[in-house]
Amino acid sequence: MESVITKKERDCIISLHDNFSLPVRLFNIAEMLNIKAPTAHELVNRLISKRILQKNNGVISLTNYGDRIYGDIMTAHRTMEIIFTESGVNSDEACSEIEKIDYLMDKKSIEKLLVNIGSPEKCPHGKPVKP
Amino acid sequence: MESVITKKERDCIISLHDNFSLPVRLFNIAEMLNIKAPTAHELVNRLISKRILQKNNGVISLTNYGDRIYGDIMTAHRTMEIIFTESGVNSDEACSEIEKIDYLMDKKSIEKLLVNIGSPEKCPHGKPVKP
DNA sequence: CATAATATTAGTAGTATGCTAAAATATATA
DNA sequence: TATATATTTTAGCATACTACTAATATTATG
Numbered sequence: 001m002e003s004v005i006t007k008k009e010r011d012c013i014i015s016l017h018d019n020f021s022l023p024v025r026l027f028n029i030a031e032m033l034n035i036k037a038p039t040a041h042e043l044v045n046r047l048i049s050k051r052i053l054q055k056n057n058g059v060i061s062l063t064n065y066g067d068r069i070y071g072d073i074m075t076a077h078r079t080m081e082i083i084f085t086e087s088g089v090n091s092d093e094a095c096s097e098i099e100k101i102d103y104l105m106d107k108k109s110i111e112k113l114l115v116n117i118g119s120p121e122k123c124p125h126g127k128p129v130k131p
Numbered sequence: 132m133e134s135v136i137t138k139k140e141r142d143c144i145i146s147l148h149d150n151f152s153l154p155v156r157l158f159n160i161a162e163m164l165n166i167k168a169p170t171a172h173e174l175v176n177r178l179i180s181k182r183i184l185q186k187n188n189g190v191i192s193l194t195n196y197g198d199r200i201y202g203d204i205m206t207a208h209r210t211m212e213i214i215f216t217e218s219g220v221n222s223d224e225a226c227s228e229i230e231k232i233d234y235l236m237d238k239k240s241i242e243k244l245l246v247n248i249g250s251p252e253k254c255p256h257g258k259p260v261k262p
Numbered sequence: 263c264a265t266a267a268t269a270t271t272a273g274t275a276g277t278a279t280g281c282t283a284a285a286a287t288a289t290a291t292a
Numbered sequence: 293t294a295t296a297t298a299t300t301t302t303a304g305c306a307t308a309c310t311a312c313t314a315a316t317a318t319t320a321t322g
Contacts, residue, residue, distance in 0.1 A: 006309070027268060039311050041270065046309080058269075058319085083214065087247035089240045097240050101232040109220045109228050116218035137278065158299060170280050172301065177278080189288085189300080 003050065003069055008033070010073060010103035012043055013052065016062060017070050023059040074131045076110045077102040078123035083113065091124040134181065134200055139164070141204060141234035143174055144183065147193060148201050154190040205262045207241045208233040209254035214244065222255040 005013070015032040016024055030040035044060060047053040052066035062070060077098050084094035114120075114129065123129055136144070146163040147155055161171035175191060178184040183197035193201060208229050215225035245251075245260065254260055 008310070025268075026270095035310085036312065037269070038271080038313085042310080084240055084244070087240075087243045089243050093237075094240065097237040100235045104231045104235075106224075106228040109215055109218075109225065112218045112220050113215070139279070156299075157301095166279085167281065168300070169282085169302085173279080 003052070003065075005050070005052070005069070005103055007100070007103070008043060009047055009050075009052075010099075012047060013062065013066060013070050014073065016053070016060065017067075025058050025060065029060065071131055072107050072110075073103050074127075075114070075129055076105040076107075078127065078129040079110050079114045079117070080105075081123045081125075082117055082120060082129075085124045086117070094124070134183070134196075136181070136183075136200070136234055138231070138234070139174060140178055140181075140183075141230075143178060144193065144197060144201050145204065147184070147191065148198075156189050156191065160191065202262055203238050203241075204234050205258075206245070206260055207236040207238075209258065209260040210241050210245045210248070211236075212254045212256075213248055213251060213260075216255045217248070225255070 011033055012029060016029065019032050020028065026040055026044060027037060029044060030037045033040065033043075035043070044053060044055070047066070048055060051063055052069060053060055054063050054066075055061075077095075080098045080102060081091065081094050084098065085091050089097075120129060142164055143160060147160065150163050151159065157171055157175060158168060160175060161168045164171065164174075166174070175184055175186070178197070179186060182194055183200060184191055185194050185197075186192075208226075211229045211233065212222065212225050215229065216222050220228075251260060
């Protein structure tokens with residue numbers, strides 16, 4: 001059941017969740033990720049076959065499983081963001097560096113890091129650590 | 132001049148440096164990385180074209196540049212290892228999880244993390260943070 | 263219905279990873 | 293030195309991922 005995803009797949013999951021309240025269609029994803037429609041089509045199909053995304057009448061959304069993956073990535077991201085900024089790394093810098101690794105990090109280890117820094121509710125940007 | 136490397140390339144760099152005192156040849160690398168000779172050949176050639184490895188009479192070694200990359204990876208690895216274990220993550224577990232990300236981490240951020248934890252000389256395994 | 267907007271398919275390409283089989287080179291040993 | 297063994301390299305093939313253009317199909321909208 002382990003989900004091995006790529007950086008592009010990660011970006012797709014995050015922007016699908018974050019950048020829209022309205023229904024998201026393929027061309028929106030292509031736009032958000034700055035790729036052409038056929039490339040987005042491939043990417044989305046890969047994520048659908050991994051049961052992370054689903055499509056209904058052209059509207060693409062996260063499955064429950066995908067939503068859990070999103071949460072895990074964000075928790076890892078924000079936990080690391082707190083650790084980085086507390087060490088003096090600029091928060092934007094921290095954010096862009098952590099994007100490279102958040103989707104690869106172990107959930108259990110992140111949980112321990114989070115407890116160790118006092119289980120804060122929010123990251124430096126004011127967003128919830130556990131979305 | 133930024134070095135973008137892959138996980139396999141990272142593993143090659145690390146095992147080349149660590150697992151041998153004797154001259155390392157292609158078949159040693161294939162053995163260490165558990166891949167066949169032609170695959171190792173490709174990998175090594177890629178790293179040679181990136182000026183990370185060099186070959187003299189069949190003996191493969193890190194260039195000065197490659198050695199710097201090795202050092203950066205190990206510093207990132209051990210810095211994170213300290214942070215993880217101080218949060219209660221088992222050190223072997225920490226090690227295997229950090230292998231997935233150490234080669235992707237930003238040098239400047241790592242430097243700040245390291246200062247923040249008191250610039251220790253050694254990691255939980257007793258190895259120098261700055262090799 | 264016709265036009266516009268979206269989605270999909272087909273075809274191509276590059277990088278990274280991996281393999282087997284065969285050929286070429288070295289290195290040892292008899 | 294000649295043969296045998298070890299090692300390297302080439303060739304050919306395959307898969308996953310990312311990405312494109314051009315063309316076709318589908319779905320909305322006027």
